[in-house]
Amino acid sequence: MKKCTHYEKALMGVSVSLLGIYTSLQSSEITFEEAAKRFGLTETDLRFRLTVWGRRLPRLLKVLDKICADTVSRAEAAEQLGVSPRQVNKLQESWNVLRPIKxxxxxxxxxxxxxxxxxxxxxxxxxxxxxxxxxxxxxxxxxxxxxxxxxxxxxxxxxxxxxxxxxxxxxxxxxxxxxxxxxxxxxxxxxxxxxxxxxxxxxxxxxxxxxxxxxxxxxxxxx
Known part of the structure; x- marks a missing residue:
């Protein structure tokens, strides 16, 4: 059976916490391979993102979780991350996140x-x-x-x-x-x-x- 990405799960109303996946990975509750699958990424891509974002990653994932829960606007997310609204769109796309459809x-x-x-x-x-x-x-x-x-x-x-x-x-x-x-x-x-x-x-x-x-x-x- 084809595994759903975080994006697809969000469309179906399934609650998936990006920060929760990251926390589970850091505490060795899940393997790196399993974390990559839950993020909907390849292991190489996930490794690259961990390197690029470093200590800032938890903040990014927390904000993306808020977007997925529809508790923060795009402008607010941009301010919290220190990026432009257009960059927020790109981050949502790259992390397979979509704001819930009303x-x-x-x-x-x-x-x-x-x-x-x-x-x-x-x-x-x-x-x-x-x-x-x-x-x-x-x-x-x-x-x-x-x-x-x-x-x-x-x-x-x-x-x-x-x-x-x-x-x-x-x-x-x-x-x-x-x-x-x-x-x-x-x-x-x-x-x-x-x-x-x-x-x-x-x-x-x-x-x-x-x-x-x-x-x-x-x-x-x-x-």
Whole structure:
């Protein structure tokens, strides 16, 4: 089984103290090899860091633990370590540390994705590739709710009803569905995510979590 890094454990909400690992190593409670694995580093990399940071290492690890516990801001961490906020980001990355993601952010992302999933399934009804029953099941809605989603999209983007749609050819329905996808700003990556959720291959919250992480990474890169 693949071992989780400190970074991955932090994402899963597992409490791992960097300072605790270091203290255990110093007191010979764990071997150097085991300490490197717990840090998510190679033995060579850990040895190098012990040399470079020396007596300052406990302070660094303590601050990184605070970041992981979300009890200190990036600016405060920078002040405590005597480095710039940008350097704090680099230290977090190099020590496999990520500030916990607030549950409300995942909930908010999940709500948005749920609406996107509803629209994706409604568009499949519009283009004729699915029916109300199958689409409703994929979107976790009732058939009546799915009919409302379809009716809303058709009215908003084509000024027509589903009854009007039923009389159109398959190619015309596809063009209308394509128009709605563009108007609703459906990107290819979003469509792929919606297909995975609808098929049950991934959970909605997994996709929400991935999107929040992606947003954080882009923000960090831009800083």
């Amino acid at each position: 549950a409300y952010r995942i909930d908010r992302a999940a709500t948005k994705i749920k609406w996107e999933l509803h629209k994706k399934c409604a568009i499949e009804v519009i283009d004729g590739s699915s029916n109300f029953i199958s689409a409703a099941e994929s979107a976790q809605l009732s058939p009546r709710q799915m009919r409302r989603r379809v009716a809303t999209l058709l009215l908003d983007h084509s000024q027509m009803s589903y009854k009007d749609l039923k009389s159109l050819s398959a190619s015309k329905r596809r063009r209308i569905a394509d128009h709605i996808e563009v108007a609703e700003n459906f990107e290819l990556c979003e469509q792929a995510d919606m297909r995975l959720i609808a098929s049950g291959k991934v959970s909605l919250r997994d996709v929400a979590f991935k999107k929040v992480l992606s947003t954080d990474e882009r923000r960090k890169t831009a800083e």
